[in-house]
Amino acid sequence: MVDMRIVFLGTSAAVPTSTRGLSCTVIVRGGELLIFDAGEGIQQNFIRSRLGINKKIKIFITHMHADHCLGALGLLQTLSLLGREAPVDIYGPPDFAEFVRANVKILAFGLIYEVRITSIKAEGVVVQEKDYFINCCKARHIIPAYAFCLNEYERPGKLDIKKIEKFGIPEGHLYKKLQSGEDVTYKGRRVLSVRVTGPRRPGRKVGISGDTRPTARLRNFFRDCDLLVFDSTYSHDEFQKAKERFHSTASEAAILANGAGVKKLLLTHFSARYKDTNQLVREAGTIHNNVEAAEDLKVIDIPYTKS
């Protein structure tokens, strides 16, 4: 079992407001930080939310607009000044590597750790780890943009106490091993984990849209997400603006989330015209039954669907 939560460091679209910074959503999964976008100024909320500077960090940049990537520079430098030693992995559009290179040169950045940048050139799996993978899908925005999904692999089923008692195994570390999928030997007898656990349980799936119009492709990509963070720049009153500027309305986010069977929808990337997000949540709430608005420094746990 791995704890997972989402922390919003910035939730405003294009320009910050007095209460909202520019785009940044962090998935904290176990001891790892998965950072999606890094708008200018997010390092201050990074520090405020005490996410920790020496964790394993992966940064994903959805597209090359300044309000989504400029903050990566300051964050990288601050991590260095605060003494980080572990490398940082960044996955972003091909221009992102050039953006970092040019600025590191002009600004005489001294980074004391390694920054490994992977250019995303096509849809597919971006990161492959032992118990999860992250893939990307083309979004529809003014410039090339990608959406991301974190997909956990299935985890072992629940321990069946009745079955395990037949083997006479006492509670303790062997239980733990069997529960985590490991086979054990007890009093000379081999006990297979699958024999004493129920059916394997699904992992969690979390989607991050970045800036985009809603599309059928994204609806498929976000199929059955436990949690989906989606572009909700405008209320549907401003549908025309959303269309022109390649963003989504709260209604459109909810329609897509419904169509994809998403369990919980988190609206974010709000236009500065909205003093609060009540209108947008109400609007999406008439379509999808589990909607919440992101706000800076808000933390939301992502529990397993089946415990």
Place this chain on the structure above:
Amino acid sequence: MVDMRIVFLGTSAAVPTSTRGLSCTVIVRGGELLIFDAGEGIQQNFIRSRLGINKKIKIFITHMHADHCLGALGLLQTLSLLGREAPVDIYGPPDFAEFVRANVKILAFGLIYEVRITSIKAEGVVVQEKDYFINCCKARHIIPAYAFCLNEYERPGKLDIKKIEKFGIPEGHLYKKLQSGEDVTYKGRRVLSVRVTGPRRPGRKVGISGDTRPTARLRNFFRDCDLLVFDSTYSHDEFQKAKERFHSTASEAAILANGAGVKKLLLTHFSARYKDTNQLVREAGTIHNNVEAAEDLKVIDIPYTKS
């Protein structure tokens, strides 16, 4: 008479803290904003302090470290997105123009107004206006850096009511003209402003050090400042660090201010190690009799010495 005040948008050194953003000090003079440095993320405090997006704006960059110039990009873009039309003038190191050019290209910035960048290559007058000028002086930092001074020209003396009554001029718009230094004609008679006003009164002088060690050159440059904003990264306990990293201690700032006959000293650019600035103010206060610590969003009026 022109109102003048100073507004701090960021007061932290190198890395932000939960309460302090990166370097930015604004002098609001009449309807004009004179912005000294633009650390990453300052646009949010710019919006919070309601400085106004359509005022005349000049930005001065002391040196090319990211925590002093990265925020210019976001500020320029936000001003554009919020509909600014007037040009913005920027004065900075020669690399600054290249920094803006490279990022505008990579990030596909669309600026709807003109950005005029002047490269500072030597000490001297940088800006020359009708009633003030701004000059710069070499600072001593790790990389080339400049300090700046705003110098108001003398203003006309106070209206001498006894003298003016001799001419029989009634109170009203003619008083105002004479007070502002203009000569007038009343009932066919020419009245010279200098004949009915007292001795000319000095303008104000405000200094901004940027990042620097204290130097004799800066002490001369800041001679008789009404208000001086000076690098106070460390307490004097950390003198060795200040020396190595080319910053100043609170004591050094106070000694320089004393030596220059500065009326009020404002400490800023605090290392993140200081939770609050009491220690630094106390330390400088034992040397200079009018010391205050800057803090984010703090506003300080700059009155004339002689009303």
